[in-house]
Amino acid sequence: MSFFKTLNVNDNNDKKSESMKPEERVKCLIIGSGPAGYTAAIYAARANLNPVVIQGMEAGGQLTTTTEVENFPGYPNGVTGPAMMEDLKAQAQRFGADIRWGEVTSVDFSERPFKLIVDNNQPYKADAVIIATGASAKYLGLESEENFKGAGVSACATCDGFFYKGKKVAVVGGGDTAAEEASYLAGLAEKVYLIVRKPYMRASKAMIKRVENTPNIEILYEHNTKEITGTNVVTGATLIKRKGQPDEEEVKIEIDGFFVAIGHKPNSDIFADFIERDDTGYIKTIPGTSKTNIAGIFAAGDVQDPVYRQAVTAAGSGCMAALDAERFLAEQE
Numbered sequence: 540m541s542f543f544k545t546l547n548v549n550d551n552n553d554k555k556s557e558s559m560k561p562e563e564r565v566k567c568l569i570i571g572s573g574p575a576g577y578t579a580a581i582y583a584a585r586a587n588l589n590p591v592v593i594q595g596m597e598a599g600g601q602l603t604t605t606t607e608v609e610n611f612p613g614y615p616n617g618v619t620g621p622a623m624m625e626d627l628k629a630q631a632q633r634f635g636a637d638i639r640w641g642e643v644t645s646v647d648f649s650e651r652p653f654k655l656i657v658d659n660n661q662p663y664k665a666d667a668v669i670i671a672t673g674a675s676a677k678y679l680g681l682e683s684e685e686n687f688k689g690a691g692v693s694a695c696a697t698c699d700g701f702f703y704k705g706k707k708v709a710v711v712g713g714g715d716t717a718a719e720e721a722s723y724l725a726g727l728a729e730k731v732y733l734i735v736r737k738p739y740m741r742a743s744k745a746m747i748k749r750v751e752n753t754p755n756i757e758i759l760y761e762h763n764t765k766e767i768t769g770t771n772v773v774t775g776a777t778l779i780k781r782k783g784q785p786d787e788e789e790v791k792i793e794i795d796g797f798f799v800a801i802g803h804k805p806n807s808d809i810f811a812d813f814i815e816r817d818d819t820g821y822i823k824t825i826p827g828t829s830k831t832n833i834a835g836i837f838a839a840g841d842v843q844d845p846v847y848r849q850a851v852t853a854a855g856s857g858c859m860a861a862l863d864a865e866r867f868l869a870e871q872e
């Protein structure tokens with residue numbers, strides 16, 4: 540249960556206040572707490588915009604589910620994802636950013652000031668909004684996958700890999716995430732099947748080399764998952780090799796864990812009525828800026844970036860969004 544809902548449970552006397560808290564007015568509201576949201580908060584706070592950050596369901600964003608980050612400039616020895624996010628948060632707070640638990644549950648961007656509701660019960664009015672809601676893991680969409688979520692099916696090796704020490708697991712996907720998750724799991728599990736639907740992987744050459752050279756990773760090219768099997772927990776998977784080809788073949792593997800690493804979906808659905816998005820849901824920004832189709836609403840990080848999707852590019856775009864918001868607010872005054 541969210542923080543706001545918890546507070547209201549004790550408020551039995553006044554039905555109205557039980558359902559809705561008093562409205563808060565903020566100059567700059569930032570939605571999301573990944574590298575984009577926190578960097579926007581650092582810049583906005585230093586520009587005296589008194590930013591309020593609504594952290595979202597996954598405080599700290601996707602990086603809190605990774606282990607080592609080795610490619611963020613300024614950390615010559617690498618840093619863990621959670622530690623880096625704590626650093627960014629502390630840096631934003633040092634300049635006065637107000638970072639709050641909660642999730643934005645509805646928005647009305649039809650007029651300024653913009654209206655937002657957090658956790659269904661906390662209304663806000665904001666003069667400028669920075670959307671930095673990131674992206675979430677995609678799943679295959681199989682019924683069996685849904686049934687075994689939390690019972691052997693996961694989209695985060697670094698969160699759940701520990702449970703598969705000495706066991707057999709499969710990772711689906713052919714990108715850098717799948718390669719990285721397979722490498723990580725290979726250090727824990729006895730055996731890792733890497734299920735790739737094409738005859739090749741799209742991961743970077745270095746990552747492909749790494750998985751190919753790891754003895755306990757077996758790459759199953761041209762395999763698709765038909766079903767994940769088991770009774771209460773995952774015990775296997777049925778795959779189709781060379782689907783649609785004359786030599787199509789059914790392959791069964793015995794596994795204890797099934798990790799899905801097939802990309803991410805931008806967290807933008809809640810803005811769909813107001814903000815222009817591309818076919819896959821990425822928020823469209825005016826090239827070279829963080830500006831959306833609505834003046835005063837800016838987007839930063841993975842929610843608007845189908846191409847680079849790196850922590851450092853997210854942080855850079857968070858900076859852009861704060862500078863754009865600052866200029867916008869100055870023009871309004």
Ligand code: NDP
Binds near residue numbers: 848
């Ligand atoms: P990608 O979109 O790059 O790759 C997704 C993979 O999943 C593809 O191989 C795709 O297959 C496969 N896939 C998609 N849908 C299905 C399906 N239904 N069944 C089976 N396979 C499927 O996503 P990633 O998350 O891997 O990477 C996203 C971005 O983040 C990339 O730019 C990547 O380079 C970057 N990244 C960088 C890292 C680093 O630098 N350390 C680490 C992780 C990610 P197909 O190829 O056939 O389309």
